[in-house]
Amino acid sequence: MPNPYSEIFRAKGAKGFAAAGFLARMPMAMAPIGIVAMLSQAHGEYWLAGAVSATYALANALIAPQISRVVDRVGQSAVLLPTTLVSVIAFSLLILSVNQDWPVWTLYATALAAAIMPSYPAMIRARWSALFRNRPELNTAFAFESAADELVYIAGASLSVGLSVSLFPEAGMMASTAALAIGSLAFIAQRSTEPARGPAMPISNGSAIRQRPVQIITLALVFVGMIFATAEVSAVAITESLGEPGAAGMVIGVYAAGSFVVGLIVGAMNIAMPLHRQLAIAIGTVAVTAIPLLFVTTIPLLAFAIFVSGVAISPTFITAFGLIERRVAAAMLTEGITWVMTGIGIGMAFGAFTAGWVVDTYGAHNGFWVSVIAGFLALGTVLAGQAQLGGKPACPVAAPCPAA
Template identity: 75%
Template sequence: MPNPYREIFKARGAKGFAAAGFVARMPMAMAPIGIVAMLSQTHGEYWLAGAVSATYALANAFVAPQISRLVDRLGQARIVVPTTVISVLAFVVLVAAANQDWPIWTLFVSALLAAAMPSIPAMVRARWTELFRDRPEMNTAFAFESAADELVYIAGASLSVGLSVALFPEAGMLASTLFLAFGSTAFILQRSTEPRVRPVDQGSRGSAIRLRPVQIITLALIFIGATFATTEVSTVAITKELGQPGAASLVIGVYALGSFVVGIIIGALNLKTPLQIQLAIAIAIIALTTLPLLVADTVPLLALAVFVSGVAISPTFITAFGLIERRVPEAMLTEGVTWVMTGIGIGMALGSFAAGWVVDAFGAQSGFLVSVAAGAIALVIVLLGMRSLATADCDTSACDAAAVPAE
């Protein structure tokens, strides 16, 4: 049996844009924590570091879909070049402001401007879609991208913090900025695989978030994002309470490992089950596997429970993005994918806040109650939306019917 991952990389240009896209997306994980690591050392105030990082992360979550909408309308190169330049320059100013002790407002303004960073994962997936639309290889390509996202979040955050602590406070942010600049440049220079701009027809007008499937999947993934952000926060709190704070990074790494391994396996299979059913099953597994976390009161038990709770994350993302590819007009694909990623980011921010509050109020183990609640809500959302998610593949007439704002 041929290796499905080897097969997708036989496509002309696939290795190049996948490698460049991997490098260019490193700031997704490096920048938010890099800002915290930098400012906490240069200014000694965690509230300031957290506020500037949150300003960047939330602004990017809301700006990125608008940038992706322009990408769909005008093409990747025409939009990515100016937005990346703005983002790189803003990050440089942010680093300089931290190093030179410029006024506090310069930190927030530069963080806001840095949020112009485009969604590289969405554009990489758009290129895979251009290569393998309506072919079995699409599932494998999306599985590879979900695994790549996992690796970025595993390696990026650790690299950013490690550089800042080992070298100098700004080192993590400088590395993140260089990854963005060089990775994006290499990505955009590969014009042969850039998706062609589709004409905007009646079914492709307005924003992708007006489409019911995008609304359902984005809302569900807000709560999925909350489950794994909550798991990370609660893990840190429990390991500290158990007197083994150093075990937190190992446990969190095991969490991502479970998702990575299962995602790779799923990508190698050509499953015939409808994607909306696969999504419901994956989210049901996430919801169910949050329950053992409530009784994991030792580090080994916690590591095991966290590993199990992470196994369905990549399959959830694979099927969610696969549904977006099938339920959104071609002229709105990049924006549709970006909205889903925005949902994940918002969920992580809200989950971290909620888990932190619960831990402070009720104890470390109670933080996992947020995961349980979020997983259950995500499952209810998908089950209630199954009819819309099962709509026939999105041609113009189908999307006209779907493009009705939610009441």
């Protein structure tokens, strides 16, 4: 039986834009937690670190869908180059403001400017859609991207924290900014795979967020994003409280080990169960496996609990984006995907701030209460929306869906 993943990479240009896009999207994971690691070491206050990180993540979550909507109208290259350039410059100034101990307001200002960074996961998926629209290979490509997103979120966060605590506070953010600059230039340069405007991809005057499935999935992933951020902030705080701050990168890194493998296996399978039910099971698993995090008392126990809690993350991504691909018309696909990424970004913003406040107020080990509560809120959202997620069939590819 042929490997479905090797099949999708035989398409002309697929390897190039996938590799460049993987590097370009590293900041979506490295930047929020990198800001936390950088500021918590430089200023010694988790609330400030969480607040600045939340400013960036929340602003990016709100701006990115608007950028993607413009991309759907005028194309990727015309939008990605200027917006990414502004983001790279702003990140560089944020790093400089910490290093030179500039006033606190400059931290918020530069973080806000950096938030103009486009959603590269959405741009990559749009290119896959242009290659494999209405073909079964598209499902495999989306599964690969979901697993890659999960790896970026967990491994990227681990790398960012690891560099900051082992080298110097700004190291993680410097690596994140370099990845954005190099990866985005390589991605934009590959014009041959850029989705073209034309009769097959009409311009829609509506917004993907008006669709009820997009609203439900985006809200659910807000809570999933909170789990990500809480796990990262709490891992940094707990390892520091146990006298082993250098273990934070390793602890966060094991998040990816099981989930990445499980995600690739799920993506290669043809599961007969409807996607909306798969999503409910995946998020239910995420919620239940967050509970043991409340009881960890050592680094090995923390690493094991983090590993278990991450197993269902990739399947959550795969099913969530699979539902979006089936329920949103091609003319709004980039925006629709970006709104789902926005949910994760908003969740990470609130999760970082909330977890930081809980850690500062109640101690490092209580930060995981945010993960548990967020997990069950995500499960409740998906269960309440099962009828809408599994109702009508997919919208026509060449026409926008009516508002739900």
